[in-house]
Amino acid sequence: MYGIFIDTPAGEADAAITFWAAALGGSSRQVPGEPAFTQITGAVPGLAVDVQxxxxxxxxxVDIETDDVEAEAARLLRLGAVLVTDHGGHKILRAPGGHLLCVVPVQSAEHFFAIEAEVWP
Known part of the structure; x- marks a missing residue:
């Protein structure tokens, strides 16, 4: 798992950013090139926490990162997820129980992904 995203209605995003940064003991940083995302840095070591x-x-x-988006999405679909949106480079799925998750290409530092990635059969 790459990260957890706190999806917030646009009009409440600033208040959510302030709250979550204080609640988790982190600081906020706008994600370059991604105006809808603000990272809460220092919140959970090894896990991205963003207000979207x-x-x-x-x-x-949650976002699940992978070096093969198609294969990981197919694996999760076999496990019972359903495809919500295919954005080409990443896919949005809905897990049993109704929760959203994104399957995204590798976002972590290359060396971290290399040692932490799970290989599924």
Whole structure:
């Protein structure tokens, strides 16, 4: 798992960023090139925690990073997830129980991914 994302209605994003940074003992940093994402740095070692400004209801979602988005998405679909949106480079799935998750290409530092990645059969 790469990270957990705190999906927040756009009008409440600034307050959510301030809250989560203070609550988790981190600081906020705008993600370069991604205006909807603000990273809460120093919150959980080894895990990205971002507030994502969205045009929908509040929720949480996780990102699973992989060096093969197609294969990982196919594995999760076989396990019972359903495809919500295929963005080409990443896919949004809904897990049994209704939770959203994204399958994304590697986001971590290359050396970290190399030693921490799980290989599934």
């Amino acid at each position: 400004s969205i045009g929908d209801q509040a929720r949480y979602h």
